[in-house]
Amino acid sequence: MVEGPEKSKPRDKKRGKRYSEKQKAVRLAKYNELIKSGLGALAAAKEVGVSYVTLLKWQKEAGQEKTLAKSRKAKLYRPLRRTRPPTQSPRPTKTGNLTLVTPEGLRIEGISARELIEVLKALR
Numbered sequence: 578m579v580e581g582p583e584k585s586k587p588r589d590k591k592r593g594k595r596y597s598e599k600q601k602a603v604r605l606a607k608y609n610e611l612i613k614s615g616l617g618a619l620a621a622a623k624e625v626g627v628s629y630v631t632l633l634k635w636q637k638e639a640g641q642e643k644t645l646a647k648s649r650k651a652k653l654y655r656p657l658r659r660t661r662p663p664t665q666s667p668r669p670t671k672t673g674n675l676t677l678v679t680p681e682g683l684r685i686e687g688i689s690a691r692e693l694i695e696v697l698k699a700l701r
Contacts, residue, residue, distance in 0.1 A: 607625050609641075677693055
């Protein structure tokens with residue numbers, strides 16, 4: 578079992594728990610072990626009983642990489658590669674493939690652009 582923080586004088590409200598260097602090393606080792614076993618970084622931090630941000634700070638102080646979870650992500654995700662440009666949506670042709678829906682619910686399908694313009698002018 579991992580030891581808790583040292584009990585000393587009453588804490589300020591601004592100051593959190595204080596850990597000795599030995600306690601930090603033990604908790605950091607346990608955290609790294611959990612990460613290697615496949616547990617997520619946040620879940621591993623919760624299991625160890627120290628916040629994820631604090632563990633990152635301790636890793637930085639110890640000269641370790643931020644987290645081993647990044648190497649796991651690298652294995653899980655591949656960068657996307659575009660093979661061809663996206664296809665463009667078909668443009669309306671002069672033949673009637675447009676649809677007009679009026680505010681009253683009238684629906685006219687299969688009209689050409691010219692016919693649509695005539696209908697809109699008539700509705701003015």
